[in-house]
Amino acid sequence: MEDHSELRQAVLAWLRQARDLPSIPQAITDVALATRPEWEDLSNAVAYTVSLGADRRELFARIDGDWQPSYWVVLGRSGLGDATRLIAQGASVPEAEVADSFVAFCTAPAPVTEEWLLLDGDFPEDTRIPLGRHTLQTFTPDELRQLSPIPSIHDRRPGTVELRLLTGAPFIYVPAPDRTLTRSMYEPVHGPRPEAGHWRSLLPLILWCPEPLRVEAAFDVERGRRFGLNPSDVPSRTRIVADEYGMDAMVDVRATGTYGVTAEDLPGLDAFCATITAKVDAVMAGADSGRRLPRKRARRLERAARHLLRAYQRTFSGDWVWEEDADEVHLDYVIALEALMASPDGTHDGISKTIHTRASALFLTPDHREQAKTVVQKAYSARSTYVHGDLITERGALEKLRTLRELRLITRQVILRWLVITPVGTDDLGPLLDDAAAGTGREDLVDKPFRAFLAGSPPHDLPEDALPAGE
Known part of the structure; x- marks a missing residue:
């Protein structure tokens, strides 16, 4: 020594x-x-x-x-x-x-720089779930304190986060060895859309639970050197609690969204994320395969996921969206649907019908297929209105929010089902879905694979079309 x-x-x-x-x-x-x-x-x-x-x-x-x-x-x-x-x-x-x-x-050896994301969900303190190269984890305040260079004075250093606020806070982190250690004490912001570069880790979490999930902050960590989270990036709210004398006292707590995970949920979430991550990896392997269709399929999945995450970043607790953002959020969902439902070699002729027909073919019952078809058809029609210079109009703000929620849930289901059944070879899923919509091969293409997936590693809420009759 x-x-x-x-x-x-x-x-x-x-x-x-x-x-x-x-x-x-x-x-x-x-x-x-x-x-x-x-x-x-x-x-x-x-x-x-x-x-x-x-x-x-x-x-x-x-x-x-x-x-x-x-x-x-x-x-x-x-x-x-x-x-x-x-x-x-x-x-x-x-x-x-x-x-x-x-x-x-x-x-000590220089640490490998890591990129971290702070999410707005509510998770148990002992959460640790692999997400490909990324890891989803929650930390105790003392565990976070150990990331700083002098843990014993961390709480008294100016400009540091009050670590009590971060108890149970979910972080996603990934090694970033190509990021250069700098001598400056301050780092530039990573950009306006930090979630875009981490879509492969966020997508399984979004597909697991229907509630919105957002990235609150992106920052660098050098373990034992620097925990670069800006205090202003941790949203908080005041809660009234009883102090040791039984009197009301006000304390700040981290403000969370509606996305919640319990300790009982963790095994199911872990299994679901492992399955979805493997399916995403299988599709994305096509990007380097040298084959044209797998390469395009990988690009389209990435594009769909990025637009889905872009819409989620502008959706807050209770599915609330700023009125100024609503039309663009709507557009993001439609782009995500079109990216996956359009054939790589297809034309734009009749694209609206193609998208809503194929999207609806992914659902298990006639009623849910008809519901999906109506939602997607209306969404694409509104998209055309918007891109041609007009505003998407609804009867009122609440109606617009209801429509966005409906479209979000349908888009999320389409992406999940596309991942479950999409071939990883050179077959194009589009024509197969056309046949399924016409009643040919639906059982083998859609129903059996999706039900088998739900039996093995289901999401938090079973889709309505997969529930037994009467539930």
Whole structure:
């Protein structure tokens, strides 16, 4: 085991001198701290302990032509500057723990950057479900605290999230080894649509439960270095609870949507996600197959999923959509349907009839086929109205929301059933659905495969057309 006692002693000496610093925060910024004579001792200890390898280059900066420890990282990213300021302001800081954490920060291998998504659902604390390369997981506050460079002062560092709010919060994360570790303490926002790049992990969750699910935030995590969630990205609301004396007290809690998972649901959700992920992977393998139809099929699935997620991002609890977004949300659902129902080699002649006929063929009973056909037919007609320059009109705002919910649920079912029955070879599903709509081969193409899927790894709510008569 390597001896890092010299670096540890240098940190402890640095923290001791913090007691004599002015308590005015403006006087002890990282820039100001790096001008103090004690900085040279700390910097030398870091340089002596840490080799300038490619995996640790982010700890250094080129100054006057030489590589030297960067105060932006050694003080800022590590949290040591915050610990220094807390001591200067008279706070009680566990200096030995701070020193141990700082030594680990400097000497541990550089972590692989991960991309994280915060979802608005409500999940049990022990959730951990694989989603292909991604993982869905919930964490306790202490587990999240361990992701920061100095866990013992995490809750007192400025600009950090109150971790109590994140108890049971669902996160999806995936390694992102190509993302470069930066020396800056701040990261740019990933873009306006972070969900688009993670559709393969989000799609199984959306198909499992009919309630809306949204991405609240996207951010980077470097375990043991940085937990980059912005506090403003955690929506909260006030709840009145009884305190230890039985008096009413107001506390902030994380605001969640209507998408909920119980501990009893987890095995079923796990099985469903495994099955859907495998089916998505099978379709997406066609993107690199060199065969034209599987390649187009993969592109169309991705396009349908991206538009579905785009619509979900603008749908809130209770299926509420901003009136200004409603027409575009409607359009996203129709694009998702068209992407999967149109044949790769088909023409646009009679496309409206093609889409509603094929979509309705995916349902198990005559009544539900007729209902799906009506919904999709009306949706495509409204889509044509919109793209030709007019507004989609309904009798009122509530009617428009009802129509969007109906279209969302139908679109979700179409995508699920398409995934269950679509061939992964070179056969085109479109003509097979045309035959099924005409009454030929429906049992083998649609009914048997879908019922077998529901018997093995069903979603949270069985589709109405699969329920026994009378339920």
